[in-house]
Amino acid sequence: MWKSNQSYWLAWLFLSLSLAVGLYDQLNGSTDPSLFMPGPLSDGHHQFTDQCEICHAHPFDGSEAIEQRCVECHGETRVKPHDSHPKSKFDDPRNADLLAKIDASSCMTCHQEHKTAITLKDGFTQPVDFCAHCHANIGEERPSHADMAFSSCKDAGCHNFHNNRAIYTDFLIKHLDEKDLLDKRRVKAREFAGILEELMEYPHDDYPVEALTSDDADAPGQMNTDPHLQRSWAASSHAKSGVNCSACHSPDNSNSDWSDTVPYTVCQNCHHLEVERFQGGRHGMRWSAGLPDMPIREARLPMRQTALHQTVNCHSCHNAHDYDSQYAAVDACVQCHADQHTQAYEQSPHARLWAAERENSAPPGSGVSCATCHMPRIAFDMNDWASRIMVDHNQSANLSPNTKMARTVCLHCHGLDFTLKALADSQQILNNFATRPKPEEHPSMQLARRDHERYLREINANPP
Ligand code: HEC
Ligand code: HEC
Ligand code: HEC
Ligand code: HEC
Ligand code: HEC
Ligand code: HEC
Ligand code: HEC
Ligand code: HEC
Ligand code: HEC
Ligand code: HEC
Structure with a gap:
């Protein structure tokens, strides 16, 4: 020994x-x-x-x-x-x-x-x-x-x-006999713009919440007349909410310190919760350790050849200056990811719903993008007394085990039995939910049903 x-x-x-x-x-x-x-x-x-x-x-x-x-x-x-x-x-x-x-x-x-x-x-x-x-x-x-x-x-x-x-049993019982497709099928709406006025930590003094136009742009000299910049910034929700050029390019508010590059710490001034969540998942975890952005060439998941020279940061998905969040929700993801599940998305019924939402032929929140599942809109506490529905930038948080997606995503539109069967089927994951799960009830639902029936029999035999 x-x-x-x-x-x-x-x-x-x-x-x-x-x-x-x-x-x-x-x-x-x-x-x-x-x-x-x-x-x-x-x-x-x-x-x-x-x-x-x-x-x-x-x-x-x-x-x-x-x-x-x-x-x-x-x-x-x-x-x-x-x-x-x-x-x-x-x-x-x-x-x-x-x-x-x-x-x-x-x-x-x-x-x-x-x-x-x-x-x-x-x-x-x-x-x-x-x-x-x-x-x-x-x-x-x-x-x-x-x-x-x-x-x-x-x-x-x-x-x-x-x-x-x-x-768990009570939850399964509560959701017995739900339809595969619920009658109302929508994810929640985002709330940031609506609650800006109440956000104490927001820099209201420098950037009052008001709609700006091209004429208000506060960049020095020539830049203000660049037509492309003008178009994309002036149409963005930043301009609509009073976020001027200087908010990002000279955050300490003096134009003499204008910088063409904008580090994420600038975004953090107004979006600190997004930055914090981002650092908890596999897109942003390197920042949490004080390391530079994750280089795509070091990824273990399959990535597109054309993305190998890039890294992951806020602007991997959000283009300066339009910050089009519909682009960020699918088009951006497929610039990098190249696994079978990602590639199958385009042919799925969910992708059709998403296309309809983008064309405004279906209501907001009824489409299913990559982000609908991987970056769900959920309630986060902003402080001790208020919470808001926010896009979760930790895309690892509900991924594994995948039943975490049931509550945060699927149950907005599908019944629990349908959801559990779809998530349990590795074929469905590979084809990105392009086919229907098996018709038989999920074994967990069957067990819960029997438990519940037994309980009802006992109650009926011995009423309290
Ligand atoms: C080190 C011991 C240990 C291991 C290993 C373990 N459990 Fe448990 N488990 C417990 C204890 C203790 C309880 C609480 C029992 C109670 O409250 O009656 C429990 C409770 C549960 C419950 C009851 C409901 C709940 O969620 O609280 C389930 C279901 C369960 N375990 C499943 C599993 C499964 C599945 C595994 C393997 C993946 C597992 N357990 C591994 C000790 C363990
Ligand atoms: C929400 C933040 C934000 C706002 C507001 C903003 N920019 Fe930018 N801008 C960026 C980012 C991010 C980049 C890309 C820099 C990088 O790669 O680090 C950029 C790049 C630039 C560049 C460098 C050249 C280029 O096109 O990449 C110029 C010039 C510029 N912005 C001008 C402006 C002007 C003028 C305005 C106002 C009309 C403005 N920006 C508003 C974030 C912003
Ligand atoms: C001075 C505060 C401020 C700064 C700095 C700022 N933003 Fe914003 N951002 C806002 C406000 C206000 C909104 C509008 C909220 C809305 O309409 O949903 C917004 C909206 C957004 C949106 C949603 C756009 C949409 O139309 O869906 C994205 C994405 C975004 N910001 C990213 C960034 C990034 C990335 C940076 C850093 C380069 C940044 N922001 C810097 C205040 C700021
Ligand atoms: C600096 C923070 C940090 C430390 C320290 C850390 N982890 Fe993690 N861990 C992460 C992040 C970030 C992820 C990736 C996101 C995720 O899967 O939740 C992760 C992922 C995981 C996973 C999921 C693995 C997978 O393949 O999906 C497990 C299990 C885990 N950690 C356990 C541990 C254990 C056990 C320790 C201690 C030996 C530990 N972690 C230390 C941050 C940390
Ligand atoms: C995510 C957490 C994590 C990181 C990062 C990590 N290790 Fe470890 N390492 C562990 C754990 C957990 C053990 C097992 C310790 C035990 O069982 O007591 C271990 C064990 C070891 C051991 C064996 C000695 C022992 O305690 O049994 C060595 C040597 C070691 N690690 C070296 C390294 C080196 C070198 C690096 C960096 C290049 C590194 N580790 C990075 C988690 C980590
Ligand atoms: C710039 C490239 C890039 C873009 C754009 C991108 N990703 Fe990723 N993604 C990565 C990298 C790199 C990893 C980590 C891979 C690794 O560690 O092996 C990753 C990991 C993931 C994971 C796995 C997380 C885990 O915990 O296992 C998911 C899910 C994911 N991305 C979804 C998305 C979605 C959804 C989008 C679009 C909204 C997106 N990604 C956009 C590069 C990107
Ligand atoms: C993997 C792609 C991806 C990356 C990387 C990313 N975002 Fe986003 N972000 C999105 C998507 C997609 C949406 C819109 C989702 C929706 O509408 O449901 C969004 C929405 C937002 C919003 C609006 C949130 C709200 O609740 O109204 C802000 C602000 C934002 N992002 C900031 C950031 C910042 C800051 C970073 C860098 C730390 C960042 N994003 C990195 C994909 C990404
Ligand atoms: C209807 C929901 C849904 C949609 C839409 C969706 N995914 Fe997924 N995705 C999942 C689930 C569930 C998993 C977890 C699989 C598992 O490990 O069980 C997953 C896993 C992943 C992984 C991790 C793969 C791995 O091997 O770890 C990546 C990367 C990913 N998805 C990217 C995407 C991208 C990019 C899109 C859009 C083109 C997308 N997903 C669309 C539900 C979805
Ligand atoms: C007795 C075994 C056991 C112990 C002890 C255990 N885990 Fe796990 N862990 C698992 C299993 C099994 C999974 C796979 C998913 C599941 O079944 O929940 C997992 C998954 C995870 C994951 C990824 C999925 C998720 O739910 O986030 C993380 C992170 C994790 N464990 C962290 C930890 C940390 C941190 C500790 C210590 C505080 C710990 N685990 C202790 C068995 C264990
Ligand atoms: C915003 C609502 C919405 C969300 C969220 C959603 N779905 Fe769907 N899903 C639908 C609709 C509507 C259809 C049917 C589309 C059609 O038939 O054209 C569908 C179709 C499906 C199908 C294929 C059914 C068939 O007939 O081929 C599967 C499997 C599926 N969803 C699984 C899931 C899973 C698993 C989740 C959660 C990770 C999820 N869905 C999240 C609305 C949603």
């Missing part, structure tokens, strides 16, 4: 020293720190590869210090009601014996890094039937589950480990 321990410590020291030297050299710009990694990072974190400090604050840090880093970034979503197995569940002494089987109070039990061979979707590094450790008696507790394999618990829209907000 001592022998293997000893070699373990020697290996540790060697690795850690290498790490320390790696970091030191990195400061001198001479060595690539990823040479010292025991293996590549998971898909979720690969953009952090050159930044070991993100998880290893100090080369000699143990698991507890690393865990602290996980929680700093992910803690917000790992609590109730978003998480059905939060750490707090296992602080309960009655659950202590479960932890002896699998230590679910530590993230790294299930999400190791540098281990490609055992890393599954979502950076998960346990065998798929791991629910059995704690739910071995489920067949006795719920006879309906007796014949089910533990490897199937978290498949196909039945359960997730963390987020079960669209698939």
Whole structure:
């Protein structure tokens, strides 16, 4: 025992020293720190590869210090009601014996890094039937589950480990017998323009909310007469809401400091929530670590050849100066993404609905663009007393497990049974929902229906 321990410590020291030297050299710009990694990072974190400090604050840090880093970034979503197995569940002494089987109070039990061979979707590094450790008696507790394999618990829209907000029994019962297509089918409208007056942190003094025309443009000299600039800016919602040239090009309000380039920190002056959300997802996460924009050529997802020289920033989707958000919602995405799901979108019924909305032949909010699903309009708290419907710029937030999309997106237009079946079908994902899901009711809905019927029978037999 001592022998293997000893070699373990020697290996540790060697690795850690290498790490320390790696970091030191990195400061001198001479060595690539990823040479010292025991293996590549998971898909979720690969953009952090050159930044070991993100998880290893100090080369000699143990698991507890690393865990602290996980929680700093992910803690917000790992609590109730978003998480059905939060750490707090296992602080309960009655659950202590479960932890002896699998230590679910530590993230790294299930999400190791540098281990490609055992890393599954979502950076998960346990065998798929791991629910059995704690739910071995489920067949006795719920006879309906007796014949089910533990490897199937978290498949196909039945359960997730963390987020079960669209698939718990009461929710399923509430949504039984809904039509595939609801009668009213609309996503919510955006609210920024409407609440500008009430936003305390908005720079009203410099840029009062009022409609501007070409004549009001406050750029120095010749620029104000450039016809192309004039057309696109004057027609934009910026001009309509009083955002003049100087708001972006000389944000400290002196024309002598005019700059042709506009960093995202300028947008942040008025759109800080968008910038904050952007940094939590795979488009903007590099900014959160103080790194420059994500270069497309380093992407692991399939990208178009023509985009390889670009990076991701606000202007990847938003063109200066028209800021046309319909362009941003599909046309921009397909300039970069080239996977099968993306390419199939154009042929889907959703794309037809989107085309109708763009042509004004269907009402606003009735079309389904890439952004409708990936950047949904949801309520965010602006401060302690007010919230607004806002475009979520973290396009990873509702992606995985994909049932997170049910509440934020699909249920505005479809019934729950239809939604769960469509999201559970990998073929539907590949063809971007161009075909109908199977007619049979989703197994989770069937189970909920039986639960509900049993409850009604009991109530009828013994009225309260
Ligand atoms: C996203 C977080 C993350 C990043 C970024 C990261 N690591 Fe790790 N690393 C981990 C985790 C988690 C472990 C496993 C620790 C454990 O099980 O105690 C680990 C383990 C290691 C180990 C093995 C030593 C040990 O503690 O078992 C080395 C060496 C290592 N990392 C080097 C690196 C280097 C070098 C970089 C940067 C190029 C890097 N790591 C970047 C999360 C990360
Ligand atoms: C600096 C912030 C940061 C730290 C530290 C960090 N993460 Fe992440 N993590 C992210 C971001 C950003 C993503 C990508 C967006 C997403 O998938 O939510 C991500 C993705 C993930 C994913 C999803 C992986 C996938 O392939 O979809 C898991 C699981 C995860 N992190 C767990 C951890 C664990 C465990 C640790 C600690 C070892 C950790 N993270 C440390 C920011 C961080
Ligand atoms: C007992 C195993 C287990 C533990 C412990 C665990 N996870 Fe997970 N995690 C999973 C599984 C399984 C998934 C795949 C999606 C699902 O089933 O919810 C996942 C998915 C994720 C994701 C991507 C999807 C999402 O819901 O955001 C993140 C991020 C994540 N885990 C972070 C963490 C962090 C941070 C911790 C520690 C506080 C942690 N996990 C602890 C099993 C675990
Ligand atoms: C480390 C132990 C542990 C593991 C592993 C585990 N669970 Fe749980 N689970 C619990 C505990 C404890 C409860 C709370 C039991 C209670 O309140 O009756 C629970 C509750 C649940 C619930 C009840 C409803 C809810 O959302 O609160 C479901 C469903 C569930 N787990 C599914 C799963 C699935 C699926 C897996 C595998 C992907 C899994 N669990 C893995 C310990 C675990
Ligand atoms: C909402 C912010 C915003 C407003 C308002 C704005 N611009 Fe710009 N402008 C930009 C961005 C972003 C760029 C691209 C710069 C870059 O690549 O960093 C740009 C680029 C420019 C350039 C450089 C050449 C070019 O076309 O790329 C000029 C000149 C310019 N703007 C003039 C103007 C004038 C004149 C106005 C007012 C009529 C104006 N801008 C209003 C954000 C803005
Ligand atoms: C001085 C404040 C201010 C600055 C600086 C600013 N904006 Fe805006 N932005 C606004 C206002 C006000 C609106 C109008 C809201 C509306 O009509 O929806 C707006 C609207 C937008 C829209 C929605 C356009 C539409 O028609 O749907 C986008 C996209 C946008 N801004 C991006 C940016 C970017 C990117 C930057 C940085 C280059 C930036 N803004 C800088 C105040 C600002
Ligand atoms: C300038 C190029 C570019 C544009 C434009 C772009 N993306 Fe991306 N996208 C990326 C890159 C790079 C990644 C990260 C890939 C990686 O890490 O492997 C990504 C990742 C994603 C992911 C995966 C997130 C995850 O957590 O797994 C989704 C979904 C996505 N983009 C959707 C969109 C949508 C929708 C649009 C349009 C509204 C869009 N993208 C526009 C480059 C782009
Ligand atoms: C991946 C593409 C993409 C990127 C990158 C992107 N946006 Fe957007 N943004 C959109 C789309 C699409 C919409 C409109 C969606 C809608 O109407 O539902 C939008 C809307 C907005 C709005 C209007 C929001 C509202 O709720 O009224 C603002 C402001 C904005 N973006 C600012 C930014 C800023 C600042 C950045 C850089 C941090 C940025 N965007 C980066 C795609 C993007
Ligand atoms: C009706 C909703 C919907 C529409 C419309 C949609 N997607 Fe998706 N997309 C999804 C879902 C659901 C997933 C998650 C698949 C999974 O992992 O289960 C996904 C996954 C992705 C991914 C991640 C792929 C990966 O392998 O991780 C990218 C990138 C993406 N979509 C881009 C786009 C683009 C670009 C468009 C528009 C051309 C688009 N999507 C349109 C629902 C949609
Ligand atoms: C704004 C409303 C809206 C949203 C949001 C929406 N859909 Fe749809 N969807 C529709 C409409 C309307 C149709 C039927 C279009 C037609 O038949 O021309 C449709 C068609 C479909 C189809 C194909 C049905 C067929 O007959 O071929 C599938 C599958 C689907 N949607 C799944 C989803 C999923 C999954 C989500 C969420 C990720 C979603 N939809 C979000 C409105 C929406």
